[in-house]
Amino acid sequence: MRVAAVVSLRPEFINATYVAMYLAADGELDPAPLIALARAAGKRIYLPVLQPGKRLRFSEWRPQGLLHCNRLGLFEPAIKNYRAPHRLDLVLMPLVGFDCRGGRLGMGGGFYDRTFAFLKPEGRPSQKRRPRLVGLAHALQQVDDLPVEIWDVPMTAVATDRGWITMRS
Numbered sequence: 001m002r003v004a005a006v007v008s009l010r011p012e013f014i015n016a017t018y019v020a021m022y023l024a025a026d027g028e029l030d031p032a033p034l035i036a037l038a039r040a041a042g043k044r045i046y047l048p049v050l051q052p053g054k055r056l057r058f059s060e061w062r063p064q065g066l067l068h069c070n071r072l073g074l075f076e077p078a079i080k081n082y083r084a085p086h087r088l089d090l091v092l093m094p095l096v097g098f099d100c101r102g103g104r105l106g107m108g109g110g111f112y113d114r115t116f117a118f119l120k121p122e123g124r125p126s127q128k129r130r131p132r133l134v135g136l137a138h139a140l141q142q143v144d145d146l147p148v149e150i151w152d153v154p155m156t157a158v159a160t161d162r163g164w165i166t167m168r169s
Helices: 002-008 032-040 111-115
Strands: 018-020 044-051 055-060 067-069 075-077 090-093 132-136 157-160 163-166
Touching: 002 032, 002 132, 002 157, 002 163, 032 044, 044 075, 055 075, 055 111
Parallel strands: 018 044, 018 090, 090 132, 132 157
Antiparallel strands: 044 055, 067 075, 157 163
16 A cells, blocks of 8 residues: 555655556555555556567556456456557556666566567657556665666656655666
């Protein structure tokens, strides 16, 4: 619940209408309280849907919306009502580890990096482009330094149980 309180006070969340989140699995920080706050604020919630080529699409998920299990055992909306990734305002992403430069260690599939590669024009992320990529994590998941590959798309911030961390370049 602390992370939900941290995120809900941020302008990135307050000003967002189209918010992508995830349903927690394998020990990921659970965004369920944040999903409830977003719905109460009238935001439209989108969940990731696996696509060929290890990419994601984001489908709107309404209260009591049907879910089904995908090939990785993760739940995604059964009814597909997609919104293009570049038309989302905010993407709250799961992670395994992160550093203060925006490095994100996920589960190893590269889905988010492939999907949001358009945010890296000329190899540098833009703080002004949509959507904002924000990791949700426990503070203890922060490490000093993560190796960076050319295809990695850095996050703009991470919200933890201890507060909001804006990434430095």
